[in-house]
Amino acid sequence: MTEFTVKRFRARPPAASERVLGLAIAGGLLRAVVANGKGQILSHAAESLDNLDAYGVFHRLQHLAVAALSTAGLTTADVKAVGIAFGGPVDPLRGVTIFSPRSPGFEDFPLAALIEERLGVPTVLENDARAAAFGEAVFGAARGCQTVIYIHLGTGVGGGIIVDGRLVYGASNTAGEIGHIVVTAGGPLCSCGKPGHLEAYASEPALRARIWEALALDPEDPGHELVRRPFRVPELFQYVAISPAIRDVIADTVQKLALAIASLIASLNPEAVIIGGTIAESGAAFLEPLQGRVRQFTYPASLRRVRIALAELGPDAPVIGAIALALARV
Structure with a gap:
């Protein structure tokens, strides 16, 4: 190879x-x-x-x-x-x-x-996700790092892993399929047909579907104002303070993602975890709660040198x- x-x-x-x-x-x-x-x-x-x-x-x-x-x-x-x-x-x-x-x-x-x-x-x-990981390590948010986890949150959840400066492929070229990490026993089906995978919670389509389902339970929720028109996922974070439905779904999504990241940090001890994709465009409103949850779940010794940051190269x-x-x- x-x-x-x-x-x-x-x-x-x-x-x-x-x-x-x-x-x-x-x-x-x-x-x-x-x-x-x-x-x-x-x-x-x-x-x-x-x-x-x-x-x-x-x-x-x-x-x-x-x-x-x-x-x-x-x-x-x-x-x-x-x-x-x-x-x-x-x-x-x-x-x-x-x-x-x-x-x-x-x-x-x-x-x-x-x-x-x-x-x-x-x-x-x-x-494309492994390429993006390599790009962020060479020219982006992980410059200077030799062990990097890149997670892309978009229409799916993909990723790439770099260990000791080398892209990791695995036995069947599927290393970095972070969207298929199991974050709950049961739960909604992933696009691959298996239950409880991260992609079923943190991809853009999954997040939209879960928001619609939550709002359907409360016709008075102010979040309906947002979903009556086409909206970009980063806009959701502007409604966290006023929409209980949106707040609960976002909090659950952040928690599921943090569980996956905590497992990856414990396993690989990276210098950087870089989050890219549409959801990551939400900036500090997304990153700060995620960093807090990751700290809550991660083995303390593994946290000493890791940096969790948003991607710099965007689309x-x-x-x-x-x-x-x-x-x-x-």
């Missing part, structure tokens, strides 16, 4: 003059970004994923890559490597996607080889991570 090492990347950083291409298929978007050896974005191109199948995505990525390169005044001959962040499980060793929850045709699909053949540039493929994390992976390849 190609080994992506934060420690090695820091020891031999690529030159600023080098150019790499980051591609991302995540969050309903296709993105192409050209960056230099410092991870600074020079140009980008993006479009909606729409209803494309695997080959449709492959062809659109090619066009976006060429468009981003053209905007930067470059061609594929100027690029040292390509990194791809994919929103679904992958086999990084073979450079293939396992499947996509959004698009058909990605079963055992050789995406890295196809991009490498078409662009003529060495290409690496990674799951760019997967593609920035793809850039970091490409630079590590260089």
Whole structure:
């Protein structure tokens, strides 16, 4: 397996003059970004994923890559490597996607080889959450840390784990599937069909569904004012003080997440736990209660050096991570 090492990347950083291409298929978007050896974005191109199948995505990525390169005044001959962040499980060793929850045709699909053949540039493929973890460790909130847990709270709950500077994959490439940590015996079903997983509590769809269910029990709750219109999850935290239903669901979500984080800290003794994704955009209103709950549940000796923080790269994390992976390849 190609080994992506934060420690090695820091020891031999690529030159600023080098150019790499980051591609991302995540969050309903296709993105192409050209960056230099410092991870600074020079140009980008993006479009909606729409209803494309695997080959449709492959062809659109090619066009976006060429468009981003053209905007930067470059061609594929100027690029040292390509990194791809994919929103679904992958086999990084073979450079293939396992499947996509959004698009058909990605079963055992050789995406890295196809991009490498078409662009003529060495290409690496990674799951978007693991790519984001690597990006945060190299360019984001976990800079300088060698053991990092990254948790992404969005349409699902994903993550990535870096131990001693190395991305962790596990026996079947599923290390970092933090959304499937069991936080209660029983409880709602996860998207995988198993009960009590973190994703059934802390993903954006799960949180919305639980808010609606709680509000349905109290027609007078002020939180109905929020859910009568389309709303972003970070807005929920503005209603915690006035809506008992929203307050209770948020408190339970924070507790479930804290239980998972406490277990991860006790197991891996990380320097940093980084929280990214839509829910994390709530800032201190989300982070401070979470830090308090984690302190409540975690083995004290493991807390001495760990820092729990919000991600810095925002929605760019997967593609920035793809850039970091490409630079590590260089």
